[in-house]
Amino acid sequence: QLTERLNQAFKSLTGRGKLSEKNIADGLREVRRALLEADVNFKVVKSFIESVQQEAVGEKVMKSITPGQQIIKIVHDKLVDLLGGRGVQSIKLPKANPTIVMLVGLQGSGKTTHAAKLAVWLRERKWNPAMVALDVYRPAAAQQLQILGNQISVPVIVPQMLETPLSCANRSIAEAQMKGYDILILDTAGRLQIDDEMMRELEELQLRLRPQCVFLVVDAMTGQTAVEVGQEFARRVGIDGFILTKLDGDAKGGAALSLRAVVGKPILFIGTGEKTDAIEPFYPDRMANRILG
Amino acid sequence: ALPFGKKLTREDIELVEEILIGADVGVITTEEIIEELNEAVKNGEITGGDAISILEERLIDELGEPLRIDVRAKPHIILVVGVNGTGKTTTIGKLAHRFKNDGKKVLLAAGDTFRAAASEQLAVWAERVGVDMVMGQHSSDPAAVIFDAAKKAGAKDYDVLIADTAGRLHTKKNLMEELKKIVRVVGKAVEGAPHDTLLVIDATTGQNGLAQAEVFHSAIKLTGIIITKLDGTGKGGIAIAIRRKLGVPICAIGTGEKIDDFVDFSPQDYVKAMLE
Numbered sequence: 001q002l003t004e005r006l007n008q009a010f011k012s013l014t015g016r017g018k019l020s021e022k023n024i025a026d027g028l029r030e031v032r033r034a035l036l037e038a039d040v041n042f043k044v045v046k047s048f049i050e051s052v053q054q055e056a057v058g059e060k061v062m063k064s065i066t067p068g069q070q071i072i073k074i075v076h077d078k079l080v081d082l083l084g085g086r087g088v089q090s091i092k093l094p095k096a097n098p099t100i101v102m103l104v105g106l107q108g109s110g111k112t113t114h115a116a117k118l119a120v121w122l123r124e125r126k127w128n129p130a131m132v133a134l135d136v137y138r139p140a141a142a143q144q145l146q147i148l149g150n151q152i153s154v155p156v157i158v159p160q161m162l163e164t165p166l167s168c169a170n171r172s173i174a175e176a177q178m179k180g181y182d183i184l185i186l187d188t189a190g191r192l193q194i195d196d197e198m199m200r201e202l203e204e205l206q207l208r209l210r211p212q213c214v215f216l217v218v219d220a221m222t223g224q225t226a227v228e229v230g231q232e233f234a235r236r237v238g239i240d241g242f243i244l245t246k247l248d249g250d251a252k253g254g255a256a257l258s259l260r261a262v263v264g265k266p267i268l269f270i271g272t273g274e275k276t277d278a279i280e281p282f283y284p285d286r287m288a289n290r291i292l293g
Numbered sequence: 294a295l296p297f298g299k300k301l302t303r304e305d306i307e308l309v310e311e312i313l314i315g316a317d318v319g320v321i322t323t324e325e326i327i328e329e330l331n332e333a334v335k336n337g338e339i340t341g342g343d344a345i346s347i348l349e350e351r352l353i354d355e356l357g358e359p360l361r362i363d364v365r366a367k368p369h370i371i372l373v374v375g376v377n378g379t380g381k382t383t384t385i386g387k388l389a390h391r392f393k394n395d396g397k398k399v400l401l402a403a404g405d406t407f408r409a410a411a412s413e414q415l416a417v418w419a420e421r422v423g424v425d426m427v428m429g430q431h432s433s434d435p436a437a438v439i440f441d442a443a444k445k446a447g448a449k450d451y452d453v454l455i456a457d458t459a460g461r462l463h464t465k466k467n468l469m470e471e472l473k474k475i476v477r478v479v480g481k482a483v484e485g486a487p488h489d490t491l492l493v494i495d496a497t498t499g500q501n502g503l504a505q506a507e508v509f510h511s512a513i514k515l516t517g518i519i520i521t522k523l524d525g526t527g528k529g530g531i532a533i534a535i536r537r538k539l540g541v542p543i544c545a546i547g548t549g550e551k552i553d554d555f556v557d558f559s560p561q562d563y564v565k566a567m568l569e
């Protein structure tokens with residue numbers, strides 16, 4: 001564990017005076033390794049370590065904890081800060097007619113599953129949701145959302161024969177207005193951020209539909225490329241927040257820090273399982289513990 | 294060019310670090326590789342070339358021989374496994390297409406009886422490729438479905454059976470036990486089955502990919518790895534750590550969502566793509 005490794009590195013230090021630059025450099029070498037092992041982006045780690053270094057220089061060595069623990073505390077607090085600070089960031093969903101939430105992201109990240117989870121979560125908060133299957137490419141994609149919709153008793157609108165995603169989305173808005181659904185959750189096809197044609201499809205959906213909230217759905221096991229992905233989706237489509245999925249596994253989830261640091265948008269939810277109730281709000285301090293653990 | 298007997302320079306090391314870590318090879322494996330390269334340079338085993346070309350050679354060497362599936366048994370049974378969303382079902386469609394083009398009679402088993410529309414998704418692929426598929430009821434025992442498919446493959450003279458399984462996180466003990474049961478059961482249906490067990494890994498996966506491979510390999514012996522989504526910006530470098538630590542060879546890569554976006558693994562091409 002990081003705490004043990006840092007305590008090893010500082011065995012000879014006694015609780016007196018200030019943390020020397022050498023103490024800090026030694027400690028931060030271990031922290032850097034831990035963050036990289038946790039999949040935090042290489043460049044994000046570099047600037048994070050530099051800023052911790054500046055903060056740690058001149059800190060008095062505290063008597064009650066070991067220097068290793070002290071460095072961890074500085075790192076931990078800074079991580080929590082970067083991940084969004086103490087407490088939960090709440091999602092802003094203005095009333096529109098209907099309010100539109102759109103899920104986007106790479107292939108297989110968990111969008112379809114989280115559309116259903118969000119529908120349940122919203123209904124618990126007195127919304128009247130419907131889901132819209134805009135993935136016209138993946139085999140049985142619409143069926144997947146329909147089956148989930150049946151399981152949770154939420155209506156699902158699926159594309160008609162040869163209908164484009166935009167046309168289906170517009171039709172679902174009309175249906176929502178007619179049937180009184182006050183929020184629509186749009187599930188889109190997985191796509192590479194470097195696939196220009198697919199990104200243009202998303203740009204057009206965003207431009208024409210003006211969703212109130214666009215979530216980038218990201219797999220918690222994503223490695224170094226998370227930054228490129230997040231930046232490109234943010235640049236082309238505009239992202240309001242992230243959903244980090246599959247946190248019921250043992251991936252450290254360092255991508256969370258990279259995305260938050262580079263894109264500057266909050267992580268609003270985490271996915272913790274395959275069932276439709278496995279969604280929770282994102283807690284920065286729990287994530288910091290997970291990344292450093 | 295590196296002068297004989299010298300160490301790698303600070304700049305060389307930083308460059309190699311940035312490339313390897315950036316490709317998800319992992320900081321520990323990267324440190325080991327740099328240490329080994331340094332030793333080789335000091336001992337005079339490497340006497341020239343820039344850091345990138347000696348790294349390229351080392352990585353290609355590291356990856357060893359790719360796995361080429363050798364359809365000896367009849368039926369030759371391939372089990373496809375991995376965590377959620379990595380591309381197993383899609384890859385099976387591509388594999389089936391490959392075998393069919395090689396003149397093999399292929400059967401698919403829809404062994405994901407859990408996830409919404411999983412069997413329906415594989416059925417679309419079966420139809421696209423033009424191969425038969427065995428499926429079970431939703432929530433039926435996947436081992437039973439795969440057992441039935443294996444029996445059918447033997448009885449009806451199929452050359453290859455490819456069995457799809459549900460995505461499962463390696464941390465879920467009950468799901469890993471289910472996988473062990475599938476392996477036991479299919480071994481009872483056909484002697485020596487499964488003849489190949491392929492772990493499908495997403496090229497965007499970070500260090501968790503090594504944990505996935507370790508747990509899957511210790512639960513049910515893997516014979517090969519398929520890295521999907523290499524058409525994206527992920528480099529799949531964790532495969533190098535997996536190969537070093539577990540010795541499991543890479544079989545093929547997925548380069549897109551279409552039926553022929555499937556390429557036999559070439560260490561040279563893979564390493565070149567990683568280093569550019």
Ligand SMILES: Nc1nc2c(ncn2[C@@H]2O[C@H](COP(=O)(O)OP(=O)(O)OP(=O)(O)O)[C@@H](O)[C@H]2O)c(=O)[nH]1
Pocket residue numbers: 105106107108109110111112113114135138141188189190191245246247248249270271272273274278377378408460462
């Ligand atoms: N364990 C776990 N599995 C999850 C979670 N979220 C999604 N999954 C699983 O991950 C796999 C992919 O989920 P999907 O919802 O199909 O992903 P997607 O982003 O819609 O995929 P594409 O539409 O192909 O891009 C499925 O097996 C899901 O059950 C999660 O939080 N935990």
Ligand SMILES: Nc1nc2c(ncn2[C@@H]2O[C@H](COP(=O)(O)OP(=O)(O)OP(=O)(O)O)[C@@H](O)[C@H]2O)c(=O)[nH]1
Pocket residue numbers: 107108138190192375376377378379380381382383384405408411458459460461521522523524525546547548549550554
């Ligand atoms: N770009 C790209 N997408 C891929 C590749 N392989 C699979 N996909 C996509 O990844 C997504 C998930 O693929 P699936 O085949 O459903 O993955 P899976 O492992 O069977 O998923 P679960 O059964 O839910 O665990 C789909 O959108 C596929 O089209 C690939 O090589 N490149």
Ligand SMILES: [Mg+2]
Pocket residue numbers: 111112113135141187188189190
């Ligand atoms: Mg989907």
Ligand SMILES: [Mg+2]
Pocket residue numbers: 381382383405411457458459460
């Ligand atoms: Mg599947």
